Amino acid sequence: MTICRTMLLSSIFLLSACGSDSNTTVTVAEQVLPQGQFSLAISDSPMVGVSHVGMVMGELVMTDAEGVIHRHDLQDMTFNLLDFQGMDSHLVVDNIDLPLGQYHDAYVTIQQGDGNDGCYVEDGQGRHGLYVADGQLPVSDFEIVAGQHISITMEIDLYRGLSYQQGEYHLGHQAMWSVDNRYMGxxxxxxxxxxxxxxxxxxxxxxxxxxxxxxxxxxxxxxxxxxxxxxxxxxxxxxxxxxxxxxxxxxxxxxxxxxxxxxxxxxxxxxxxxxxxxxxxxxxxxxxxxxxxxxxxxxxxxxxxxxxxxxxxxxxxxxxxxxxxxxxxxxxxxxxxxxxxxxxxxxxxxx
Known part of the structure; x- marks a missing residue:
């Protein structure tokens, strides 16, 4: 008996007997790896003296336990951080699918500002470029579990992290943290x-x-x-x-x-x-x-x-x-x- 192998569009393999009066069909389902969902938001504390903290975000970068780097394009997401203070937050990543496991070295890339393009701060003296340490906003390690939706919020304490130096603003990592929303108040x-x-x-x-x-x-x-x-x-x-x-x-x-x-x-x-x-x-x-x-x-x-x-x-x-x-x-x-x-x-x- 001669065996022919055919792939269906539904990603199921079909094995059929060809050239024989007795047809035998065996289906073998392709293995689909389980996934979980991940969301990321950002918030900040109020700050007196500045009216805008303009953010321009490039991508979310994460490394899994096998050392594989995962990237999610944020398409130069732009918003005023001061619009999301206290308990308000801005949704950066909404319910994306990720393979199961531990993730580390996660961060959001930003476009450094020069006063015209990229991140910026507006105060009573005009518009100034915003330089963020390493060009990144760090995200804490997290674990993706099958069938669960992990939601993390990144908090930026502007009073502790934002400083004015030589004509531009600097934002340091010492005033940032991120937290699983299940374990915060x-x-x-x-x-x-x-x-x-x-x-x-x-x-x-x-x-x-x-x-x-x-x-x-x-x-x-x-x-x-x-x-x-x-x-x-x-x-x-x-x-x-x-x-x-x-x-x-x-x-x-x-x-x-x-x-x-x-x-x-x-x-x-x-x-x-x-x-x-x-x-x-x-x-x-x-x-x-x-x-x-x-x-x-x-x-x-x-x-x-x-x-x-x-x-x-x-x-x-x-x-x-x-x-x-x-x-x-x-x-x-x-x-x-x-x-x-x-x-x-x-x-x-x-x-």
Whole structure:
């Protein structure tokens, strides 16, 4: 009996007997490797003094466990990063299929800016080029599991990472992190107006030009237990103090209530500090020992919980709070469907 092999368009191989009265057909299905889905979003913390942080993204690059590099074209995706603050995020990659396994050395390439093309920053002095370290936005390692959708959000803390040098802005990696949306939460802060008034009165001799103090919330890891261990934004701090994990400006709503938000924080324990002297805190230099910056209040510890599906909101009252006003934020993030409010109340004396 002679055997002929024919390939069908449906990717199924057909084996049939030819030249014989008895036809025999055997089908063998082609092996299809299982896959999972991956999404990536980006968010940032608010920043005073700049109106646009223009991003131009080239591609998402990932390396699997076998050393194979995977690329996903972002087609020069362009957007203003400041449009996606706090709990808001911009979807960069939407539900793409990837083979199963571990992925590392992942990053998004960006087009370096010269003030005309590529990434840029607009402030009160005009438009400036934005240079991002290594031309990349790093993404944490992740694992693709069969039948699961992995959603990661990249958070950029502009206050800690963005600096102005020699006519252009620089964005460093030290102020970036990414988190699986199943294991993160959001912090909403309500600020006691008496804290605001007391800080401005105490440091009236340090009133900035224009008369507007920069009220800032500083978030520290749980090993910080008191205000003496809280340092400003800087590089290479001494062992006795700890750098903030995140920094966010405090905003005032139309009714005069002060509040702040920090989004996409890995679940865990933290501590909150407050100062009205953010205008004296340069992200690179030591402004506590060689400058005039002072941390005014220790607002106590806070636990960020992810909840059942990620994205739980935790409300923290600084002092006596402000009566429940925290900006009326709504949850906008991937992979979460429920939120829960937890109130943490601290009324420590300032240092």
């Amino acid at each position: 959001h912090l909403l802060g309500e600020v006691d107006p008496q804290w605001i008034a007391d800080c401005e009165t105490t440091y009236s001799d340090r009133t900035p030009i224009g008369g507007q103090f920069s009220h800032m919330a500083y978030l520290y890891p749980e090993e910080v237990t008191n205000i003496d261990q809280m340092t400003d934004m800087r590089t290479n701090p001494p062992e006795a103090v700890t750098l903030p994990t995140a920094v966010s400006p405090m905003m005032q709503d139309i009714d005069g209530n002060w509040h702040f938000a920090m989004g996409y924080l890995p679940a865990g324990n933290y501590r909150v500090g407050y100062s009205c002297l953010g205008h004296l805190d340069d992200p690179v230099t030591d402004d506590m020992t060689s400058g005039q910056f002072v941390m005014f209040k220790d607002s106590g510890s806070i636990t960020i919980e992810a909840g059942t599906q990620g994205g739980q909101q935790t409300v923290h009252e600084c002092g006596n709070g402000n009566g429940g006003h925290h900006g009326h934020h709504a949850p906008i993030y991937l992979g979460a469907s429920t939120t829960k409010k937890i109130v943490s109340h601290v009324n420590d004396d300032y240092h």
